[in-house]
Every structure is written in C-alpha cells, then in structure tokens.
Amino acid sequence: MNLHEYQARALLKSAGVPMLDGDVASTPTEAEAIARRIGGTVVIKAQVHAGGRGKAGGVKLARNPAEAADEAAQILGMTIKGLTVHKVLVVPAAEIATESYVGLIMDRETQRPVFMVSSAGGIDIEEVAARTPEKIVKLPIDPTYGLFPHQALALAFVLYRDFNQVKAAAKIMEQLYGAYVAHGASIAEINPLVTTPDGRVLALDAKIVIDDNELFWRPDLGVLRDDSAEEPSEAAARRANLSFIKLDGNVGCVVNGAGLAMATMDLVKYYGGEPANFLDIGGSSSPEKVINALKIITADPHVKAILFNIFGGITRTDDVANGIVAATRQFKVNVPIVIRLTGTNEAEAIRILEGVGMPALSDMDQAVERAVQLAQGAA
Amino acid sequence: MSIFADAGTRLLVQGITGREGSFHTRQMLEYGTSVVAGVTPGKGGQTFEGKVPVFNTVADAVQATGANASVIYVPPMAAAAAVIEAADAGIALIVCITEGIPVMHMSRTMPFVRSRGVRLIGPNCPGLITPGSRTKIGIIPGNICTAGRVGLVSRSGTLTYEVVNHLTRAGIGQSTCVGIGGDPIIGTNFIDCLRAFQEDAATDAIVMIGEIGGTDEQNAAAFVRERVTKPVVGFIAGQTAPKGRRMGHAGAIISGSSGTAEEKLAAFEAAGIDVMRRPVEVVALLRGRLGLTTA
Numbered sequence: 001m002n003l004h005e006y007q008a009r010a011l012l013k014s015a016g017v018p019m020l021d022g023d024v025a026s027t028p029t030e031a032e033a034i035a036r037r038i039g040g041t042v043v044i045k046a047q048v049h050a051g052g053r054g055k056a057g058g059v060k061l062a063r064n065p066a067e068a069a070d071e072a073a074q075i076l077g078m079t080i081k082g083l084t085v086h087k088v089l090v091v092p093a094a095e096i097a098t099e100s101y102v103g104l105i106m107d108r109e110t111q112r113p114v115f116m117v118s119s120a121g122g123i124d125i126e127e128v129a130a131r132t133p134e135k136i137v138k139l140p141i142d143p144t145y146g147l148f149p150h151q152a153l154a155l156a157f158v159l160y161r162d163f164n165q166v167k168a169a170a171k172i173m174e175q176l177y178g179a180y181v182a183h184g185a186s187i188a189e190i191n192p193l194v195t196t197p198d199g200r201v202l203a204l205d206a207k208i209v210i211d212d213n214e215l216f217w218r219p220d221l222g223v224l225r226d227d228s229a230e231e232p233s234e235a236a237a238r239r240a241n242l243s244f245i246k247l248d249g250n251v252g253c254v255v256n257g258a259g260l261a262m263a264t265m266d267l268v269k270y271y272g273g274e275p276a277n278f279l280d281i282g283g284s285s286s287p288e289k290v291i292n293a294l295k296i297i298t299a300d301p302h303v304k305a306i307l308f309n310i311f312g313g314i315t316r317t318d319d320v321a322n323g324i325v326a327a328t329r330q331f332k333v334n335v336p337i338v339i340r341l342t343g344t345n346e347a348e349a350i351r352i353l354e355g356v357g358m359p360a361l362s363d364m365d366q367a368v369e370r371a372v373q374l375a376q377g378a379a
Numbered sequence: 380m381s382i383f384a385d386a387g388t389r390l391l392v393q394g395i396t397g398r399e400g401s402f403h404t405r406q407m408l409e410y411g412t413s414v415v416a417g418v419t420p421g422k423g424g425q426t427f428e429g430k431v432p433v434f435n436t437v438a439d440a441v442q443a444t445g446a447n448a449s450v451i452y453v454p455p456m457a458a459a460a461a462v463i464e465a466a467d468a469g470i471a472l473i474v475c476i477t478e479g480i481p482v483m484h485m486s487r488t489m490p491f492v493r494s495r496g497v498r499l500i501g502p503n504c505p506g507l508i509t510p511g512s513r514t515k516i517g518i519i520p521g522n523i524c525t526a527g528r529v530g531l532v533s534r535s536g537t538l539t540y541e542v543v544n545h546l547t548r549a550g551i552g553q554s555t556c557v558g559i560g561g562d563p564i565i566g567t568n569f570i571d572c573l574r575a576f577q578e579d580a581a582t583d584a585i586v587m588i589g590e591i592g593g594t595d596e597q598n599a600a601a602f603v604r605e606r607v608t609k610p611v612v613g614f615i616a617g618q619t620a621p622k623g624r625r626m627g628h629a630g631a632i633i634s635g636s637s638g639t640a641e642e643k644l645a646a647f648e649a650a651g652i653d654v655m656r657r658p659v660e661v662v663a664l665l666r667g668r669l670g671l672t673t674a
Contacts, residue, residue: 051628103629106482108593111489111564116629126628143486186482186563187629213481217456247621258561259535259590262616267657269619278620283478283536311537311544313505313520314399343520343540364541365659 001210004047006089007224008188008206015179017172017190019203022091028069028076034090035068041093044071049229050081054123058085061093086228094204099192100159100169101125101136104176106186106211110140113180115147115173117155121192147177160195168201169193184214184221233296240292242281249274250375252297252306252335254290256281256315264309264368273372276303283314290323291330298333305336307371309364312343321349325356336374340367381509381555382530382575382582383472383498384448388514391416391437391446391470393453393461395427399476400452403518404431407450410521411513416440437468448472450506450516458502459484466495473566474516475501485564492566499566505536505558511581519543519556527552529665530576532569533588534561534595538616541658542588549662551671554582561590569599577607584610584669586661587652591617592638600646610668612661613652615643 003011006024013019021038024047025031035042046058053059058080062068072088079085101121107114118136120128129136137158141147149170156169172193180188187209194204215222227235237244243258247265251273255261258280265275277297281289297303310320320341327333339360341349346362353360361367390407394400395417404427408414416434417427423435434440437449449465451458451473458477465473473492480502492499500507506517511526523540525547533539539558546553557572559565569587576582585607589596596615603611618640647654653664665671 101628105629106486106563108563108595112486113483129628142490143483144490181483184481184483189629191628211482213455213479214483216479245621255537257535257537259533259538259588259616260541262590262618262620263538263541263614263658265620266616266618270657275619311540313537313540314518315537342544343523365657 001212001215001221001225002049003208003210003224004049004087004226004229005045005206006047006087008208011179011183011208012176012190012203012206015175015182017175017179017203018168018201020092020094022089024087024089025072026076026087028073031072031088031090032065032069035062036065038090038092042068042090043093044068044075045089045091046075046078046080046085047087047089048080048083048085050083053080056080082231083229094194094202095197096192097195097197099194101191102173102176102193103189103191104180104185104187107140112140113143113177115139115141115155117158119159125191141177143181146181147174149174159193162199165195165199165201172201172203183208184211184218185209186211233299237279237296240289240296242279242289242293242296244296245278246300247275247277248302249276250302250304251371252276252300252303253309254279254281254293254297254306255309256283256311260309260311264307264364267364267368268307268372271369271372273375276300281315287319287323287326290320291327294324294327294333295331298331298335303335305338305371305375306333307367308337308339308341309367310341310343312341312345315343316345317341317343317349318345318352321352321360324358325352328356338367338371338374340364381511382572382579383500383555383557384507384509384514384516386512386514388448388472388516389413389415389444389446390516391418391440391444391449392431393418393437393449393451393465395419395431395433396422396425397452401427403452406518406521407515410515412515415444416446437464437470441468441470446470448516449474451475451477453477455479455481459488462488462499463491466492466497471497473497473499474504474506475499475566476504476506476517477501478503480562482563485562489564489566500557501560501565503562504560504565505539507555507557509555510553517558519558523547524556525552528554528581528583529586530554530572530579530582530584531556531586531588532572532576533558534590535588535616538588538658542586542614542661545659545662546665551662551665554579569595570602573599573602573607577609582609584612584665586665587611587613589613589615589643591615591620591640591643594638596643597646600643600650600652603652604650610665611652612655612664612668613647614655614658614661615640615647618644
C-alpha cells in the first residue's frame with residue numbers, strides 16, 4: 001500500500017526526523033491559508049501515487065498566499081499518470097546546499113532490509129544508480145539485531161564530512177529504520193535529504209510503501225489508505241478481495257492465480273486481442289467472488305467479451321460455475337461470456353453450466369481465441 | 380529418484396485440523412503420501428480421520444513418529460513461527476503453503492532456517508509433488524501429474540498446473556514438480572531447484588516457469604548457461620503486463636533492473652533456454668530437445 005508524501009512525512013516526523021513544517025490542502029483556499037501561516041515562498045506538491053510529479057507539472061513554487069491559491073487551483077484536479085490529484089502538500093521552500101538520497105528496501109537477494117545512501121541525491125538518482133553504481137552505498141541490516149549505531153554512523157559518513165552533520169544524519173538513519181520496522185514498511189525513502197546553507201540536515205520528501213501483508217493485523221495502518229487515490233474499479237475490487245488492475249482493452253478476464261492470469265492476458269494479445277483487465281479471483285473462490293468480479297468487469301463499457309479461465313486446484317470449478325449462473329440471474333450481462341474451466345469438480349461445473357445453456361471449454365487456447373473473436377465481432 | 384521428496388518422506392502437517400490443512404491432508408493421503416503426524420497446539424492426543432495422530436508440538440511429533448518433512452497450513456500471522464518451530468525440531472524439509480506472511484517475518488526467519496541447514500520451500504507456494512513415489516507435499520492436484528523424467532520448477536501455482544497438464548496429456552511424465560512461491564523472500568529459489576534437477580539421475584530435462592518482476596529468472600539463466608547440461612525450456616508470464624505506476628526509486632536501484640519480460644526472455648535465450656510463447660508449446664519444445672517423436 002502506497003502512502004502519500006504527507007502521510008509518510010507525518011510518520012517520519014513522529015519518529016523524530018527533522019523536516020520543515022507543512023500541511024495538506026484539498027482546496028485552493030486551504031492551500032492559501034497554509035501558505036499564509038508558513039509565510040514566505042512555499043512549494044505546492046501534488047499528492048498522488050505516481051512518480052515523476054515534478055516533470056508532470058505537479059510541483060510548483062508560490063511566492064505568496066495568493067499565488068499558492070492559484071497554483072493549488074491548477075494542480076488540484078489535474079491528472080498524473082491516470083490518477084486525479086485530490087490533495088496538495090504545502091511546505092516552505094527550503095534553501096538547499098546539498099542533496100542526498102537515503103532509501104531502505106526489503107531486498108529479495110540478501111533477504112534483509114538494505115540501506116542505500118548516496119551523496120548524489122535528487123530526482124535523477126535512478127540515472128546515478130544506473131550509470132555510476134559505485135556512488136550508491138548499500139548496507140544490508142540483520143533484522144534480528146536492527147541497525148547498529150556504528151552502521152548508522154558509517155552510512156552518515158558516506159554523505160557528509162562535517163561531524164555535526166554526520167551525527168544528525170546518523171540519527172535520521174536510526175529514526176528511518178525505526179519507522180520502517182514499526183509501520184511494517186517494505187520501502188521507506190528520503191529523497192532528497194538536504195543540508196541547508198546554515199548547516200542543518202533536513203528531509204524534504206518522503207515515500208513509504210507499507211507491506212500489504214501487514215494490514216491484516218494492523219488496522220492502524222489500514223486507515224491510511226486513500227481510496228480516492230485509486231482507480232475506482234480497483235478500489236472496489238480490493239474491497240471484494242479480488243486482485244484487479246484495469247487496462248485499456250476489450251476482453252474482460254476472470255482467472256484464478258496471478259501467473260495464469262498474466263499468461264491469459266499474454267495469450268489474448270497473442271491471438272490479436274487486448275485484455276481489459278488483470279483479475280485474479282484467488283484460491284478458495286466462493287460464488288460471491290465470481291459475482292463481484294463480473295460486476296466490476298461489466299461496469300467497464302469497453303468490455304465486449306468476458307473470458308473465464310479457471311484451473312481448479314484449491315478453487316472448485318463448480319463454485320465458479322455457480323457464481324456465473326447466480327450473477328447472470330442477478331443482473332443482465334450484455335456481452336458474450338466464454339468459459340474455460342478444468343480441474344477440481346470439473347464434471348459438476350460443466351453440468352451446472354450446461355443446465356443454463358452455457359457451454360464450457362476445457363482448452364485455454366481455444367477459449368482465448370474464441371473470446372478475442374467475439375470481442376472483435378462485437379466491436 | 381527425484382528431488383527433495385521421495386518414498387522416504389515421512390510428512391507432518393502443521394495446522395492439520397484447520398480448514399485448508401484438513402482438506403489438503405485428505406488429498407495428500409489419497410494420493411499416497413506418507414502422512415505420519417499432524418500438529419495443532421491444544422489438540423494433541425486427537426487422531427485425524429482415524430489415521431493420523433495429532434500432537435501439540437512439532438518436537439513431540441518428530442519424537443513419536445520420526446517425521447522428516449513438514450507442510451504448513453497455519454494462518455499468516457503464525458506461519459513464520461511455525462517454520463521456526465519445525466526447523467528447531469530438526470525437520471529437514473519444510474514446505475510453507477501459507478499466503479500473506481509479512482515480509483519482515485520471513486526476513487527474521489530465514490537466518491534461523493539457514494543456521495539449521497533446513498530446506499524451506501515457499502512460503503506462498505503450491506508445494507511439490509513426485510509422481511513416481513506418489514509423494515505430494517502441498518496442494519498441486521495429483522491427478523494432473525504422471526511419473527516421468529521431466530523436472531518442473533515454477534514461481535506460480537495455477538500456471539504450473541496448466542503446463543503440467545499439457546505435459547501429462549502428451550504423455551510426458553514428471554520426476555518432481557516444485558512451486559517455489561511468489562513472495563519476495565522465499566527459502567528455495569530457481570537456482571536451488573536447477574542444481575538439484577541437474578544432479579538428479581532421474582531427470583532428463585527441466586521446465587522453468589517465471590514471471591515478471593525481480594531478477595531471479597536472470598540469475599537462474601546465468602546459472603543454466605554455466606552449470607546446467609540438461610535441456611531447459613522456459614516461460615515468462617506477464618509479457619503484456621502494463622508498466623506499473625512506480626513510487627520512489629528504491630526498487631530500481633536495488634535490483635539494477637526493471638524485471639521486465641523482455642529482459643528475462645533475452646536472458647533465457649542467451650543461456651540457450653528454449654522459450655515457449657504459449658504454455659501449450661512446452662510439449663513441442665521438450666520433444667524437440669529430448670529427441671522424442673510426436674505421439
């Protein structure tokens with residue numbers, strides 16, 4: 001689960017990380033009031049779950065409260081990478097002497113949280129990493145012990161020579177690591193970590209991604225979720241416990257398992273079609289899940305055919321068949337449905353579907369090809 | 380022969396009385412797996428379906444039954460602790476089916492598992508099956524498998540079934556099929572399985588099914604180029620998946636890669652792995668590499 005910058009700032013701030021005072025606004029009037037309270041030049045920053053905000057015009061300077069209102073009016077409601085901006089962060093414009101990068105991520109390879117720091121921070125950090133990887137210092141942390149003081153100090157020495165700044169940065173490393181563990185994060189990032197001309201060390205921007213698997217037992221983190229920052233159909237799917245990503249094609253896909261779902265999308269493309277979505281109904285699928293999946297897919301007016309591809313393992317194919325029958329009784333599905341199912345309780349599933357005049361195929365290629373043809377014929 | 384699981388496997392089920400655990404224990408017994416014990420704290424002394432004794436702790440179960448492998452069906456918040464308990468009791472092979480374990484739990488668990496020299500498969504995986512000895516540990520449907528000489532390793536669940544099903548219907552049997560799981564931190568990776576299949580006298584060819592994301596498939600391809608002499612056929616799911624709206628830079632910096640399908644397919648091809656564009660192509664590619672004639 002991605003957090004907004006303002007949410008990540010709040011978590012880091014409560015951990016003690018030094019940063020400039022700022023606040024979040026949903027209207028130009030609110031942005032103006034915050035700018036007035038802060039005084040001087042402020043930065044207005046779009047709060048949206050996408051990178052490259054600055055390059056998309058979502059970050060602007062404002063020299064006074066009136067300008068802050070104007071810029072906020074421009075940014076609020078704009079679309080960045082398909083997501084609408086509903087909130088802006090208003091923070092004082094900082095004078096910057098140096099910019100560094102500090103990141104913490106769960107690394108697949110070392111199977112540990114790894115600190116990554118670089119004195120070449122800022123928006124081009126990925127380019128720095130790609131071209132001059134030696135400028136990024138990485139340090140895996142053993143989570144059994146946590147970050148040792150000497151490790152925090154060594155990381156800080158990578159960034160600064162001035163010992164006061166080193167001590168300040170080392171403290172920030174410890175605070176960042178503490179927040180990372182306390183909030184079940186999989187990524188926490190300060191970019192840039194800056195020094196000011198008067199020598200202070202400050203976090204100017206923060207990103208935190210929470211491990212979704214922590215949310216089951218951490219309702220305190222769940223409340224940070226911003227439904228309005230998601231594609232509405234994706235938010236609806238999440239509430240129905242479905243893994244769903246909306247795409248631009250016209251073949252709606254309902255599949256069990258993420259790997260098979262991706263392979264199904266690949267096959268739709270192979271046969272000349274375009275998938276309308278990725279949808280994984282998961283393992284133990286109840287008929288309700290199938291009904292919810294069909295509701296979400298049929299709400300997309302671009303969908304011209306719906307393809308079920310179910311390989312029953314834990315998933316019982318008769319549950320899926322019952323779901324399809326129940327859904328078509330509850331609401332009218334105006335596009336053709338192609339059903340491929342095989343595996344657990346297959347014979348029962350086929351009997352259920354034949355009972356309502358819906359034939360089921362057992363071959364994946366055949367079903368995908370048929371769905372693509374129907375989608376194109378209906379287009 | 381086979382890898383990781385065979386006729387000598389004496390299986391223990393952690394979470395045997397739960398909904399998933401009891402369902403899949405029945406399936407494993409039906410398939411022929413030697414399930415010798417179950418563990419559910421507080422239910423020690425009971426007997427599962429009149430066949431399998433239930434114990435309060437893994438240590439009790441091991442002492443009483445000589446169990447040497449464990450499969451875990453306990454809920455996500457207790458699953459990492461279950462892995463540690465099994466490792467602490469001297470179990471040599473642990474298969475963790477549970478999905479949804481916080482990644483920090485696994486990060487804390489892995490050093491302990493390694494210190495005990497245990498092989499952990501998963502978490503968030505379908506487990507493994509060796510059709511030749513009728514040994515199934517996990518949830519892979521037994522009826523789609525058949526005994527033979529092709530080893531299969533996969534990051535996915537149902538996509539594995541799809542590929543295995545094609546093999547079986549074409550009369551190509553399997554030595555062992557392993558689902559290694561899709562989580563960021565897993566106990567056994569592609570390379571571990573490739574090494575085992577390369578060394579296994581009962582395996583003639585290997586099928587490897589990967590997905591987009593991360594660099595495991597690229598590392599595995601490099602391993603194949605250097606160490607694997609048996610034919611390898613590969614697949615990458617997600618070739619048409621859209622690029623995500625990525626937040627922050629840490630992911631790209633740590634892996635030095637975006638984990639795209641193109642990158643992985645190129646690594647496969649450079650390593651001499653035959654790439655299937657569709658799951659069904661696994662049959663023709665294997666026949667070609669093994670010199671089998673079309674049935």
